[in-house]
Structures are given as C-alpha cells and as structure tokens.
Amino acid sequence: MPSPALDRRSSTAPSTAPPRPARRATRLPELPEVRWAALSAVAFLCAFPLDLAGGPVWIWGPLYALCYAAGGWEPGWAGLRALRERTLDVDLLMVIAAIGAAAIGHYLDGGLLVVIFAVSGALEALATRRTADSVRGLLDLAPARAVRVTGAGEETVDVSRLAVGDTVLVRPGERLPADGTVLQGASDVDQATITGEPLPVAKSPGDQVFAGTLNGRGALRVRVEADAAGSVIARIVAMVEEAGGTKAPTQRFIEKIEQRYSAGVVAATLALLAVPLAFGADFTQTLLRAMTFMIVASPCAVVLATMPPLLSAIANAGRHGVLVKSAVVMERLGEVNRVALDKTGTLTEGAPRVTGVHGLALEGTEVLALAAAAEHPSEHPLARAVVAAARERGLEPGPAEAFVSEPGRGVRAMVRGREVRVGSPASLLTAACPAVDEAERSGHTAVVVLVDGETAGVLAVTDRLRAGAPAAVAALRGLTGTAPVLLTGDNEPAARQIAAESGISEVLAGLLPEDKAAAVRAWEQAGERVLVVGDGVNDAPALAAAHSSMAMGRAGSDLALETADAVVVRDELTTVPAVVALSRRARRIVVQNLVIAGACIAVLVVWDLAGRLPLPLGVAGHEGSTVLVGLNGLRLLRESAWRRAAAPPAPDRSSRGSVPGAPDECAGPDRHSGRSAPGAPDGSAGPAAPSTPEQPAGLANPDPPAASSRS
Structure with missing residues (x-):
C-alpha cells in the first residue's frame, strides 16, 4: 500500500x-598546455612588432626569451626524459630547431616555430580532453x-x-x-x-x-x-577511460618505426648541414635549411594519425551504451568478415517463460517445485524462467545442496534428500521421449527433470525474438558480405525457427560450449575473422576463441562480460552492427590521416631540398597538417557519426524468408542431426526456444505462449 x-x-x-545537463566541456584556461601556449603567443606578438620596428634588443630580446621558455620548456623537458630512456622524441627535435634558428639570429623564425608548436600541442590536449569529456559528462547526469x-x-x-x-x-x-x-x-x-x-x-x-x-x-x-x-554510468566511464590507455596495433607499429625514422631524420639533418659546409656553403643559410628539413620531416602528424579516430569511436560508442574495452578491440572490430550469434539472450530477449509442465514419474506440480529448487542458484535465463514459473504458482523454491552447474548440459543438486538433475534432453536422456518430441516439434525448448535417475517430467519453455534482431542480422550481412551464423545448444527445430524469423540461413544447433569454440576456431583457421555475440557462461569459450567478441550486458553472465571484448549495455542487438560500422569508419579515417600526413611531409621535404622553403612556411605546413589530422580523427565524436553508423542498410531480400526446418524425429542424445554437433542446449538447462502459437499436446499449459514469435 x-x-x-x-x-x-x-x-x-x-x-x-x-x-x-549539458555535456561536460573543459574550459580552455583549465589546461596548462593552453595557458603556456597563450603566454608564449602573447610574448611573441609583443616582441614581433618591436623587432620589425628596429627597437632596442633589451626590450624585444626578453620577450622572445619568454616566448621560447613558455612554449618550449614542456616539450623540451619531455624530450630530455625520452633521451634518458634512449629514445628520440619529436618534441625535442622541434625545440632543437627553434634554438638553432635563434643561434644564427633568426629569433623571429624560431619564436614562430615555438608558438605554432605550442598552439598545436594545446589543441591536441584540448581534443584529448574533449574526447574524455564526451563520456565523463555522463557522470554529471547523476x-x-x-x-x-x-x-x-x-x-x-x-x-x-x-x-x-x-x-x-x-x-x-x-x-x-x-x-x-x-x-x-x-x-x-x-x-x-x-x-x-x-x-x-x-x-x-x-x-x-x-x-x-x-x-x-x-x-x-x-x-x-x-x-x-x-553504477552503469560509472562503469561506462571507467571502461572507456581504461580503453583510452591502450594502443591499437597500427599505433604500436607506427611508434616502432618512429624511433628509426626520427634517427634517420637527425642523420639526414646532420648530412644536410655538414655536406654543403664542406663545399663552402654559407653557414647561416645551410643551418636554416637543415633546421627547416628537420621540422618538416618530423613525423608528428603520422604519430597522431591513429589514436584520435579510435578513441573518438570508443567514446562515441560508450555514450550510446556499448563499452569497447580497448583501442585494439575497436580496430579489430572493423576487420570481421563473419558473425556468429548465440540464440538465447542474444537473438532472443533472454526472458524465457515456462509454458507447459508434463509430469511423468511425478505430478507436474512436484516436478516444477523440484526443478525450481535445483535451478535457483543458477544465473542462466532458463533457470530464472523455471524459478519464476514456480513462484507464479505459489511454489517457493526450497533449499538445494551440492549444487553443480555444467554449462551446456544443465544443473544437479540435492533437494530434500533427492538427487535432482535439470537440463537438456541430449545430455540427460539415452532414448527418445514422446513428451520431448512434442515440445520440440512445436518449436519449444524441452527441459528434462530427472529425480534419483528417473525421468520425472518435461518442461516446455519459450522466448521471444528481439524486436531488432532481423534488422541487426540484415545490417551485419551488409557489412561483412556474409550472412551471420546461429550457434546454439538448443534443439534444431527451435533454432531453425528463430533463424527463419531473424533472416539467418546457416544454423549450428545442439552445440556444447566446446563445440561452439571449435566451430569458431575452425573458421579462424580458415582465414575468417569472426565476431561472436553471446551472453551466457556457455558462450565464454567461443567469445575467447573469436577474433572479436561482444556480450549482451543486461542479461549477460559475469564470465561472458569479462571474456568479451565489448559489452552492449543497452541490450539492443542493433548496436552491434553500428559499432562494427563505426570501427570501419575509424579505420578509414586512420588511412586518410596517414595519407594526409605522408603527403604533407613529402611535399614539404621536396620543397625544402629544392632550397626554396622558408622556415615559417615549413613550420606552418608541418603543424597545420598535424592539427588537420587530429581534427579529422575527432569527427567521430559527433552524434552524426553514430547516426550514420546505425543507419539501416538497404533491404536485402536475397537470403530472407523461410528456412527449411529440421526433421521432427529425435531420439535421445542423437536427436540433433545434420549440421548440428551432438550435445546439449546452451546454459544450465539449455537455451530457450521461441514461443509458438500452439501448445504441445499433453503438456499442462498454465500460461499460453506469447503471440509474437519466439526465442
């Protein structure tokens, strides 16, 4: 009341x-990089007109010194730390070039280099912070x-x-x-x-x-x-921030070659300085040309090409309820060319219902009570369905002892001194059972209850197809060029009915967890890059074996959530193709950035080697390409990037429609025939099958199946 x-x-x-609340936004003065860049720029703008006007050195000289110190101390210090670790840092090359320009009296050129480099660094820092803000802003909602x-x-x-x-x-x-x-x-x-x-x-x-x-x-x-x-919000933020600390394979490769490339730039700079001087060239012009070469040949834009697009994609996905655990995962998701989907809790809602109880050795009420007591400690969706059905009938599950869960087979426990086993027909029966056959022929999932080794009864269970499952399957087919595959431990008739309703033509039914993993490994060994989407303990081996994996978060087991590379918090299957599409777009932007960076470096280097590239123009071109590459990557933070990734593809009717059903007959553990591997339905009692308009004859039907179809 x-x-x-x-x-x-x-x-x-x-x-x-x-x-x-508005999305959290970092204010410019909050960033130290922005404050130092602003101080450097103000000092330069004050010194520049005084220098051009021929003012006394004691006025504009300290201003230039302040410009150099404010804009150069942080990259210089970072470069020295890198040297102590026996690595070359691009920042240090910029500082050396600025000092070299000042040493030959080109204070203006050196100051301009420092200011542009400092402003570029401030923009990069702001972009990085805004990427984090786009997700951390979720915390402000609470x-x-x-x-x-x-x-x-x-x-x-x-x-x-x-x-x-x-x-x-x-x-x-x-x-x-x-x-x-x-x-x-x-x-x-x-x-x-x-x-x-x-x-x-x-x-x-x-x-x-x-x-x-x-x-x-x-x-x-x-x-x-x-x-x-x-909380869910806090977990989203934590996982996205953790992902931001990882590096994609492309980024690791770039950083690996960066050291050799930077050493080559230094060697080429020394050669450009030493060789002309050996032939009597003017020292000032030669040094200026060498410094310009070192600036324009530095790989700043190349280094920045990879991470902004991937981290922006991770942040955008996180805002929409998909937690991608690392930049490595975001890059790999765009490589998949085959998708394998679990049934219960993935294609279906994961909220099955018991629609029929058939008592054999015991009365139906006693069968349901014992099954609920044995299933109560389990987290599988079917276990929750059995417990819920018992409570709806006023049967509170009793205590269970010696509980053991066998993924893909079922559970066993001692209830009131009796051994109760609940699981799939394939794992518990050695001969055909008419009640099981009736349930499976009508598209239900049959759950067998054994009491002290005797078949006590059969439960018929149904589930509903997720509303977005057909659209998600169509989108995944459009992205990968191949139709997704259904991997399930459920019986083949139920699996094929779900497959037909969702637009899947290839079904592997009756699989144990190890069978699912073996199928994934076989595809991987054949050169496929497989994405597995699942939610249960029984999916964990396949999730671990796949090139990439995603878990449905709301109904997913802890093991599946821990094993998967990404977690769909909102439990909407349509976000799976959206994230794959977002990953592919991020990979395309990485390629764009590398092309832009490489082209700019090549043009500027050739221009400098021709002897006609002014230092200020070289600095502007180099830093401009760096900023352009960074901003290009940040495009994936925009809401329009997600809408574009989530846009449904053009309808493809080529592989839709009914899928031929499997044979009706089933005999004990061998009932799963054809393409299916022998074994049990997935989960503690096997995955749920979708509901059908008709109830199997002979099963007590306290709740008719839902009118919409199936699990």
Missing part, C-alpha cells in the same frame, strides 16, 4: 522536466544528493553515502541517484542516456532503474543495488 507521502508527491508533478528513507523518516545525503540496500525517494522530475529496483510507486522514466530508448519507459515495483535517468510524473521508492562507483 503506497504511503500518503508517496501518493501526495506523485500528484504534484512539475509541468516540465528540468533540462538535461545528482549529487539523494533523499534516503529511514525508519525515522527522510534525510538528504550525498550520493556517495548511499549503500546497497538503502531506500531512496525519487520525486517527479528528479534524476535517479543510483542504480536500483523499484519498491513502491509507478512512473515513466526517461533512460535514453543509458539504454538509448527514445521514449520514457513505464516503471513499477520490481523494475530496474539506472542512476542519472530522469523520473517522470510519479514518485518512486527505489532500493539501491549498486554504489556510485558500481
């Missing part, structure tokens, strides 16, 4: 919701204070003081302070920042809510399920 306070508050909703409900009443506390198990009151129009479960009240919550759903989602007791999402016109009491550091 809702409290009067809760009812009173829910009736006084504000007319308009508070504006969504309020700083929360109303905690205690036995003595209500108190306002800092969100950091909330603990798991606390109850908080969220009034209409307020943002939720923590991840949790609704205890009391009903409202619509705008959770687009987390799940990407365009419309508010109705929330009632038992529903999950997220920190930073916006409550609608009803008041809610929410039990806190995670502290501030463990």
